Amino acid sequence: MGQMISRSDAEVLIDEQVSREIIEGTIKQSKAMSMFRRLPNMTSNKTKMRVLDSLPLVYWQNSDNAKKQLTKMAWDKKYINAEEMAVIVPIPEAVLDDASFDIWADVRPRIEEAMGKKFDQAVFTGVDKPTGFRADLLTSVLNAGATVTPGSNTLYQSINDAMVKVEESGYNVNGAVGGVDLKGKFRMMLDTTGQPIKGTEIDSLNKAFIDNGAWDKALAQLIVGDFSQAVYAIRQDITFKVLDQAVIQDPATGEIVYNLAQDDMVALRVVMRLGWEIPNPINSLQPDEAVRFPFAVVLPGSYSESRVDVTINVKDGEAANVEGAKVQFNGQIKKTDSTGNAVFKANKKSTGLYRVTAENMKRDVIGAVEIEDAAKTENVVINLKKNQLSTKSKSTRAKRNLAK
Numbered sequence: 058m059g060q061m062i063s064r065s066d067a068e069v070l071i072d073e074q075v076s077r078e079i080i081e082g083t084i085k086q087s088k089a090m091s092m093f094r095r096l097p098n099m100t101s102n103k104t105k106m107r108v109l110d111s112l113p114l115v116y117w118q119n120s121d122n123a124k125k126q127l128t129k130m131a132w133d134k135k136y137i138n139a140e141e142m143a144v145i146v147p148i149p150e151a152v153l154d155d156a157s158f159d160i161w162a163d164v165r166p167r168i169e170e171a172m173g174k175k176f177d178q179a180v181f182t183g184v185d186k187p188t189g190f191r192a193d194l195l196t197s198v199l200n201a202g203a204t205v206t207p208g209s210n211t212l213y214q215s216i217n218d219a220m221v222k223v224e225e226s227g228y229n230v231n232g233a234v235g236g237v238d239l240k241g242k243f244r245m246m247l248d249t250t251g252q253p254i255k256g257t258e259i260d261s262l263n264k265a266f267i268d269n270g271a272w273d274k275a276l277a278q279l280i281v282g283d284f285s286q287a288v289y290a291i292r293q294d295i296t297f298k299v300l301d302q303a304v305i306q307d308p309a310t311g312e313i314v315y316n317l318a319q320d321d322m323v324a325l326r327v328v329m330r331l332g333w334e335i336p337n338p339i340n341s342l343q344p345d346e347a348v349r350f351p352f353a354v355v356l357p358g359s360y361s362e363s364r365v366d367v368t369i370n371v372k373d374g375e376a377a378n379v380e381g382a383k384v385q386f387n388g389q390i391k392k393t394d395s396t397g398n399a400v401f402k403a404n405k406k407s408t409g410l411y412r413v414t415a416e417n418m419k420r421d422v423i424g425a426v427e428i429e430d431a432a433k434t435e436n437v438v439i440n441l442k443k444n445q446l447s448t449k450s451k452s453t454r455a456k457r458n459l460a461k
Contacts, residue, residue, distance in 0.1 A: 090173065138190065165327075172327075177269060180333060184271075204354050216259055225342070227342035228283040235272065239278070276363070279354070288336065296329070347391045365402070368401075374438060382399075418439055
């Protein structure tokens, strides 16, 4: 057999082309930020919004000399609380020097993507929701009762039913969000006549298919609503800072992990602060904020409730149940019933912030509820002016005294 110089014999002499291109996926942006309405940047960590809470009334004049009646309007306040996302990326200086590409240029967009995912998770389903944020969108929809269970209905019919719930609250549906699995369902969706939905109102909705891993299809198929009613504001946009003299500690133990100067390392510190809210102002069609909500959800066919009930029980200083007290819990509002209770859904292992107001109260009562894996009742005592107690409270107290 003839002799030849094989590739393996000359391997050390053959130049190897090394691609400088990093093979990676497309950067995924926050779908909440793309769908929600952005407000001007915040100038402090809390921004107050004035939200219309009472509509004016007008009257017919039944005679030429009838006295004109009076009316008024009222505004409530809601707050956007800025919360901070942050991370530190350490790397040895030698690695930066020896790399054949700009590592920081590749790290930065991936950090931005991770922040977008983190915000979407907190906003849509409440995953790792910071305490200062209102209840996530899905939990808020559940508390408003704006849910649709598909049953035997087609997805087209279920989306229409969800849109009806939003419209009954006085809002117009302009968008839908869901997981990437919905893309194929929309392509194959047929209307009630068996025809493709192209050109229909549902087809024309602005759609966001959440492809950054923030959506959990076991919790919801999609959410539809008036996305102009979901607002966010930025206190501090994404800020990058390279550190070379800092000491980095383990957040859990406080133990020093890296001494950048001593270890010949640098670190990229990334910070962003932002908040969001759903103003949900009063409108002529639905004045009751407890059931008025600009969003509705189509639940999965095999939905299993993963949230727990939190009951805020309100009594006056003499232990009588207070009916009609306004309870704001994680941005959601309900009024107490005849037993003094307002019941909300909440995520397990979370913190709920509440504010209780009522007519003739001396001052609002503000507090927090630590929620674990079971239903929780928080008892709240409010101070009412003694000569202006509600009729219901007086009646409840009288019955209790007779029972004695």
